[in-house]
Amino acid sequence: MQTNYLERYFISGSQDLPGHTLTQYIAQVERIMAAGITAYQFREKTGGLTQAASRLALAQTLKEMARHYHIPFFVDDDVALALAVGADGIHVGQTDMPITEVIASVPAEMLIGLSVRTVAEMRAAQQYTRIDYLGVGPVYPTITKKDAAMAQGISGLQAILAVNEQHFPVVAIGGITLAQLATLKATGVQGVAFVSMALQADQPVSLMQEMEQIWHDDNA
Numbered sequence: 388m389q390t391n392y393l394e395r396y397f398i399s400g401s402q403d404l405p406g407h408t409l410t411q412y413i414a415q416v417e418r419i420m421a422a423g424i425t426a427y428q429f430r431e432k433t434g435g436l437t438q439a440a441s442r443l444a445l446a447q448t449l450k451e452m453a454r455h456y457h458i459p460f461f462v463d464d465d466v467a468l469a470l471a472v473g474a475d476g477i478h479v480g481q482t483d484m485p486i487t488e489v490i491a492s493v494p495a496e497m498l499i500g501l502s503v504r505t506v507a508e509m510r511a512a513q514q515y516t517r518i519d520y521l522g523v524g525p526v527y528p529t530i531t532k533k534d535a536a537m538a539q540g541i542s543g544l545q546a547i548l549a550v551n552e553q554h555f556p557v558v559a560i561g562g563i564t565l566a567q568l569a570t571l572k573a574t575g576v577q578g579v580a581f582v583s584m585a586l587q588a589d590q591p592v593s594l595m596q597e598m599e600q601i602w603h604d605d606n607a
């Protein structure tokens with residue numbers, strides 16, 4: 388399948404936009420979806436603006452929104468929620484539901500993403516042909532994920548990519564801004580995943596246009 392959807396992969400939860408109401412948060416997510424992201428991941432943590440019941444309602448709302456903008460909708464961690472809302476994909480980390488269990492629990496058409504933080508995890512991931520993409524990071528320091536592993540830098544990313552023998556599509560994540568986009572593209576990853584760069588953008592449209600330009604500028 389085409390992996391263009393990994394190019395500009397936006398991830399968010401209401402916890403990532405402190406000091407705003409839920410309505411303001413949803414409005415900002417919609418502006419970002421409309422601006423030209425290629426995938427969306429619902430990563431709503433407890434302690435954000437939602438309780439369990441409203442978390443499901445929020446997921447439904449954002450899934451419909453993503454559908455409207457023709458963007459694949461992924462759910463982070465929560466297989467039951469992904470199934471309940473009919474998500475296009477599920478993304479899990481190494482400490483979430485074991486990947487074998489995820490693979491066994493979701494329908495064949497649901498996309499599966501897995502986080503990989505080390506060379507060893509990349510090696511281990513090579514056996515799971517059912518996986519659609521791997522998220523590698525954090526490449527740069529991030530304040531968004533409280534329990535994130537140490538930033539790997541470009542050299543760390545390259546070392547991990549070097550053992551991606553099955554050539555799984557890879558999306559780089561962690562502290563990504565426009566400034567490093569060309570460098571990341573040059574490593575051969577299929578795209579970048581980001582939270583704060585977009586949530587904090589005053590002009591999501593210009594941000595997405597710049598991202599697209601840099602990504603497709605062959606002279607970069």
Ligand code: TZP
Pocket residue numbers: 398524525528529530531532535560561562563580581582583584
């Ligand atoms: N996984 C690794 S880093 C990260 C996640 C979910 C957060 C990325 O957020 P930001 O704001 O783009 O650094």
Ligand code: MG
Pocket residue numbers: 463464479480483
């Ligand atoms: Mg997780």
